[in-house]
Amino acid sequence: MDANIWLPAITAALAIIFFVLLMDQWLERRRAYQAVWALGILFFGIAVACEALAASSGWNEPIYLTWYLTGAVWTAGWLGLGNAFLLGRTRFGFAFALCLFFAGLFTFLTARADPAVYESATTTAMLYFLVALVLALAVSVETYFQNWRWPWMAFLGVAGATVLSLFLVLMANIPEPGYALDPATGVPTAELLPPEVRLLTPFMNVTGAFALILGAIFSAYVFMPKKRVLAYNIDPNQAGDQFLFNLLIAPVAIVVNFLVSLPGALVALFTGRINSRVPATLLIATGAFIPAVTDSLNRFGSTEWFQLGKLLSVLFLLAGFLVSTEIMSEIRVPFTHKVLWARRTETREATET
Secondary structure (H helix, E strand, O other): OOHHHHHHHHHHHHHHHHHHHHHHHHHHHOOHHHHHHHHHHHHHHHHHHHHHHHHHHOOOHHHHHHHHHHHHHHHHHHHHHHHHHHOOOOOHHHHHHHHHHHHHHHHHHHHHHOHHHHHHHHHHHHHHHHHHHHHHHHHHHHHHOOOOOHHHHHHHHHHHHHHHHHHHHHHOOOOOOOOOEOOOOOOEOOOOOOHHHHOHHHHHHHHHHHHHHHHHHHHHHHHOOOOOOOOOOOOOOOOHHHHHHHHHHHHHHHHHHHHHHHHHHHHHHHOOOOOOHHHHHHHHHHHHHHHHHHHHHHHOOOOOOHHHHHHHHHHHHHHHHHHOOOOOOEEEOOOOOOEEEEOOOOOOOOOOO
16 A cells, blocks of 8 residues: 555544544543644644545545645644643743744745735735734733733634634635645645635744644753753742843743753653653654654655654654643543543642743
């Protein structure tokens, strides 16, 4: 059987299993991040299933549009939003606000970089940037005052972009044959879609991918044993200029403290004394990073890793969620209370927020 069929088919099957596990956990525990992640994984599974179906029977307009919406637009945004809800009671809101800002800026610059394609959507690109900026400011303010509603503001942005993209696609007049493929790689491209829809891709993907990767690393940093070589304080109960200074040096301090703490964290890992969130989130970060690499290789004509990268991505993501006792504390027969396996409880106390 052609690898372009069985690789995405296996990936889609794993994604659906993952979706079922997450929905089962959500029904049991009612944590918002589980439902949001489940939705993101479902979109991922549908997109990869479209690729398997197209490889076996050929592309057509419904498969093409479903693939583009679920995979190119929605998946990363919803997975990153799951991290926002998971870390909703920490200062990760500042990092998420930065993700929103860069997503809006990159969307605007994308339109400026290719005026031949986006000439009719320059106003739309500016509007997307302004929306991202307003959301980033709102999330930052809520995080500063420790009002932990900021994930719901992020939800409004991601859900709004999702609904808007669906509306724009349904209203679009797609020219024949209803899909477009890269002549060199055979991978579908977005050139037949309206520029307003295409600009939502960087808006969602930059926000989601950075939130997923940074959120995983931040979570690992919070729960790992640390050496604080560089001190910082982003508590709001300080003078404004001091807070801004600490906010600016915090990313540098976190990176330095993270790197110097790695040897001790590795010792704790191999001796079984580390919080399960640390290896779990690093696996998740790896799973989020792999598609970025393989998609980049695909754009340069190296397609041999394209489907394998997606399979590895879902395997790392699934492994990360299974390792974390907070997310997967037990495995049941889905949608029943019959427990097949349960893990010891683990005390979780954030050491850095």
